[in-house]
Amino acid sequence: MKRMLTSSAVGLAAVVFASAAFASDLKPEEQIQIRQAGYSFMGWNMGKIKANLQGEYNAEQVSAAANTIAAIANSGMGALYGPGTDKNIGDVKTEVKPELFENMEDVGRLAHDFVAAADNLASVAAGGDKAAVKSAFGDLGAACKACHKKYRAD
Amino acid sequence: MKRMLTSSAVGLAAVVFASAAFASDLKPEEQIQIRQAGYSFMGWNMGKIKANLQGEYNAEQVSAAANTIAAIANSGMGALYGPGTDKNIGDVKTEVKPELFENMEDVGRLAHDFVAAADNLASVAAGGDKAAVKSAFGDLGAACKACHKKYRAD
Numbered sequence: 001m002k003r004m005l006t007s008s009a010v011g012l013a014a015v016v017f018a019s020a021a022f023a024s025d026l027k028p029e030e031q032i033q034i035r036q037a038g039y040s041f042m043g044w045n046m047g048k049i050k051a052n053l054q055g056e057y058n059a060e061q062v063s064a065a066a067n068t069i070a071a072i073a074n075s076g077m078g079a080l081y082g083p084g085t086d087k088n089i090g091d092v093k094t095e096v097k098p099e100l101f102e103n104m105e106d107v108g109r110l111a112h113d114f115v116a117a118a119d120n121l122a123s124v125a126a127g128g129d130k131a132a133v134k135s136a137f138g139d140l141g142a143a144c145k146a147c148h149k150k151y152r153a154d
Numbered sequence: 155m156k157r158m159l160t161s162s163a164v165g166l167a168a169v170v171f172a173s174a175a176f177a178s179d180l181k182p183e184e185q186i187q188i189r190q191a192g193y194s195f196m197g198w199n200m201g202k203i204k205a206n207l208q209g210e211y212n213a214e215q216v217s218a219a220a221n222t223i224a225a226i227a228n229s230g231m232g233a234l235y236g237p238g239t240d241k242n243i244g245d246v247k248t249e250v251k252p253e254l255f256e257n258m259e260d261v262g263r264l265a266h267d268f269v270a271a272a273d274n275l276a277s278v279a280a281g282g283d284k285a286a287v288k289s290a291f292g293d294l295g296a297a298c299k300a301c302h303k304k305y306r307a308d
Contacts, residue, residue, distance in 0.1 A: 034198045037191035044188045064228050071225035074218050
């Protein structure tokens, strides 16, 4: 793994919970950390769905994973890209390219596509049809990559 | 903030997505990182609900936040407490007390209460009644604390 999480996010969560709540009240480094936590947790759930598609299919697990991705996608993560979050802050590194902050209209379109694909996967996964989930999962992966390709540093 | 996240969780997500998907396939340090990401992201959403209860109430934002917490709570995080995740691993620190792993029946009850409280909050938040949300939010906070008190190191 390229870089390691050295923090206790339990501690972070406690700080977030106890202190101001909106992104505008969060320090830029906290915004970076929380958006990364969201992507990390979505990544775990993407991985679970992928494994189900490649192996034994547990419709309940896939649906729970898809619901989690959709909920995180709909949680308003845009608020975690506030001023000052376009660069590394001390030990808190971001992989976002500065170009993202200069193309918010394009990013908005990509985010809309991503949310739509996540909602669709959650809806399809509830039906339990593996082939349909495979297709919807591919669409969601493509929506992820469309943004990574443009705005995530390698 | 006591400790800082120094990783890019975007990178972590990519690793998780590309590699094996189930917790049993994840290294202990990856399991710790992903469970912390989940708590961190829930913490952000708890904070948003708290701020809405204390200030201007945006029912849509509260419902999205409550849905996110419930989805993460239902995502099967128990799988992220595998063997070897009871202690710090290099720079990856855990705040879980070793006692958690010795009392899985009790932990299971606490987790069940937590999931029930999260589901209830999501359900109540969809209704948009601020007073009812305040009560359900208090119940969820109590369910969080019940586990923290016993099994989270200070």
